[in-house]
Amino acid sequence: MVKACIVYFSQTGNTENVAFTIMGRLTSAGINTICLPLSDVVDFPEAFEGIDILGIGFPTFFGYPPPMVMDLIDDLKDIKGESTFVFTTYGGTTAGDSLYDAACALRRKGFGILGGLKLEGADSYPQSLSIKKNAGRPNFEDLAIAEEFTDKILDAFNSGRSIDPEKLASSTKYFEDRREADRKSTVAEMRKHVEGKIKFNPELCLFCESCKKSCPTKSITTGDKFPEFSWRCIGGMRCYQCVRVCPGKALSVDYPGPIEEYKKFMEIAADSEEEKRRVYVVA
Numbered sequence: 701m702v703k704a705c706i707v708y709f710s711q712t713g714n715t716e717n718v719a720f721t722i723m724g725r726l727t728s729a730g731i732n733t734i735c736l737p738l739s740d741v742v743d744f745p746e747a748f749e750g751i752d753i754l755g756i757g758f759p760t761f762f763g764y765p766p767p768m769v770m771d772l773i774d775d776l777k778d779i780k781g782e783s784t785f786v787f788t789t790y791g792g793t794t795a796g797d798s799l800y801d802a803a804c805a806l807r808r809k810g811f812g813i814l815g816g817l818k819l820e821g822a823d824s825y826p827q828s829l830s831i832k833k834n835a836g837r838p839n840f841e842d843l844a845i846a847e848e849f850t851d852k853i854l855d856a857f858n859s860g861r862s863i864d865p866e867k868l869a870s871s872t873k874y875f876e877d878r879r880e881a882d883r884k885s886t887v888a889e890m891r892k893h894v895e896g897k898i899k900f901n902p903e904l905c906l907f908c909e910s911c912k913k914s915c916p917t918k919s920i921t922t923g924d925k926f927p928e929f930s931w932r933c934i935g936g937m938r939c940y941q942c943v944r945v946c947p948g949k950a951l952s953v954d955y956p957g958p959i960e961e962y963k964k965f966m967e968i969a970a971d972s973e974e975e976k977r978r979v980y981v982v983a
Contacts, residue, residue: 702731703750703751704731704732704751704755705733705735705747705753705754706719706726706736707736707737707755707757707772708756708757709737709759709766710737710759711824711914712759712821712944714819714824714838715759715788715821716737717838718757718787718842718843718846719735721846721847725847725851731753731854748776752857753785753814753857754782754783754811755785756769756772756773756784756786756806757786757787758788758798758802759821760788760789760790760791760798762796762890762891763795763870763874763875763969764883764887768916768917773802773805773809774805776809783811784806784812785814785816785853786816786868787818787846787849788816789820789838790819791820791825792823792834793970794872795971796969797870797879799817800865802816803865804865812862813862813865814856814857814862814982815852815863816868817846818979821834824940825940826896845979845980856982856983863981863982868981871975872969872971872972874969892956893961893962893965894956894962895956896938896954897954898938899952900951901950902950904950905950909922910942914941914945915941916939916941920942
């Protein structure tokens with residue numbers, strides 16, 4: 701029996717929703733499929749044993765995969781003959797080169813690339829939350845596309861087809877112009893225009909540790925009276941998950957500029973309608 705493993709990183713549930721949709725489709729096709737969050741990979745290494753297909757899912761961070769996802773790929777053993785696919789959710793502005801970068805890293809490990817999928821999701825960035833950007837996504841139609849993508853992935857796998865990662869590269873000029881540039885410098889340039897400073901008010905802290913439990917990089921440690929923040933965030937990048945889950949509103953964000961400036965800057969890197977319609981590419 702063909703065996704598949706899907707590993708995903710998801711903060712707000714968007715990518716997780718897509719991951720389990722794909723798993724359901726694979727399972728219904730008779731594929732023995734395991735689906736697990738990235739945080740469980742260390743405790744469940746046997747999930748990778750004897751697999752034929754590996755799926756990697758993640759949210760797009762400023763046009764690229766989250767650093768911990770690239771670290772996961774870098775830590776994989778070199779493979780010969782196994783197939784993989786990648787999928788991402790993004791807030792509707794741009795998926796950038798996220799699929800391309802992940803696919804290139806997997807190709808370097810020896811995987812055959814079956815394809816890539818990008819779906820819009822509710823944008824959880826603080827400024828986007830305030831304007832309810834993409835609220836309700838991924839929706840029923842989006843998940844139906846994920847099922848369609850899975851069917852095509854299986855057809856490619858059964859036929860022994862694969863694609864060059866270049867097929868997953870963004871056609872958006874902002875990312876085309878920066879494809880050979882250092883990713884950290886490109887992300888840093890984007891961040892400085894939109895990333896706000898997190899403020900902590902200990903008087904409002906309920907000491908519930910919701911922030912600590914939700915932090916994807918385990919950056920928050922517990923002090924004697926209230927959480928202490930080490931700020932070892934994702935590659936220095938703040939994801940604001942702690943702000944979103946804080947029930948006492950002890951955490952808030954100081955934005956670098958008004959919401960109008962945020963919208964204006966994000967338009968610079970925004971995908972064209974044509975690029976957005978290119979939801980998936982399959983071998």
